[in-house]
Amino acid sequence: MGLVDRVSGSTQTKAVANMSKMLASINSLEEAQFILTTSVDIIDLKQPEFGALGALPSDTIKNIVKLVNHKKPISATIGDLPMNADLIFDAVTAMSETQVDYIKIGFFPGGDWQQTLSRLNQLTQQGQQLIAVLFADNDPDFKIIPSLKENNFTGVMLDTMDKTSGALSQLMSFNELNIFVKSANEAELFCGLAGSLKTDDIPELLKLNADYLGFRGALCEQHNRTAPLNTESTNKVLAHF
Numbered sequence: 001m002g003l004v005d006r007v008s009g010s011t012q013t014k015a016v017a018n019m020s021k022m023l024a025s026i027n028s029l030e031e032a033q034f035i036l037t038t039s040v041d042i043i044d045l046k047q048p049e050f051g052a053l054g055a056l057p058s059d060t061i062k063n064i065v066k067l068v069n070h071k072k073p074i075s076a077t078i079g080d081l082p083m084n085a086d087l088i089f090d091a092v093t094a095m096s097e098t099q100v101d102y103i104k105i106g107f108f109p110g111g112d113w114q115q116t117l118s119r120l121n122q123l124t125q126q127g128q129q130l131i132a133v134l135f136a137d138n139d140p141d142f143k144i145i146p147s148l149k150e151n152n153f154t155g156v157m158l159d160t161m162d163k164t165s166g167a168l169s170q171l172m173s174f175n176e177l178n179i180f181v182k183s184a185n186e187a188e189l190f191c192g193l194a195g196s197l198k199t200d201d202i203p204e205l206l207k208l209n210a211d212y213l214g215f216r217g218a219l220c221e222q223h224n225r226t227a228p229l230n231t232e233s234t235n236k237v238l239a240h241f
Helices: 003-008 011-017 029-035 058-068 085-096 113-124 142-150 174-186 199-206 231-238
Strands: 021-026 042-045 074-077 102-106 130-135 155-159 190-193 212-215
Touching (some): 021 029, 029 058, 058 074, 102 155, 113 142
Parallel strands (some): 102 130
């Protein structure tokens, strides 16, 4: 079962359920072991110390994939890479060898986005499930969402590039976030919201009915995204889902 089915089912099912799922970003085998004991829906692999979408070493990813053993869907980031079509293509190809379910690609400022999409279309046509990450602190243009669909992407999410610039809920209004979610729904892409989200943000964001909300800092002690996951903090977030 794909993430679209697991997370939201059809658009009709999603409308009836009116619930978002929870994504937790982790960076180690130990954190994966912990998350497997929780009701977190999606495991996301990234290294916060290396940037907004810092990548984990491939050996670490493979070990986590083996441990999880399809108990939960796994996504992984390819790193904070410039939008160079060949560079992104090679990074996605290498990540696909780890057998993660979904690969997240940051659409950073500059570069040729359309050429990159065209190049990646070769991989999506082969069944690779890709997620585009747009950044709220970079004035994202939601007009790219139909192009993601045309190039067979699986999903799109909003995150923050500069973690010191504020949370997603501070950088974008409820109406702007609603437009993003509706645009993704119209393109039949599943969508996610993330970016320094706090527990207090959750009730309002749940009203948007995005397919998932993503967390890292809120799951750690003192909201320090580079610190290890904390059981109490994680449970406070989980209580909303």
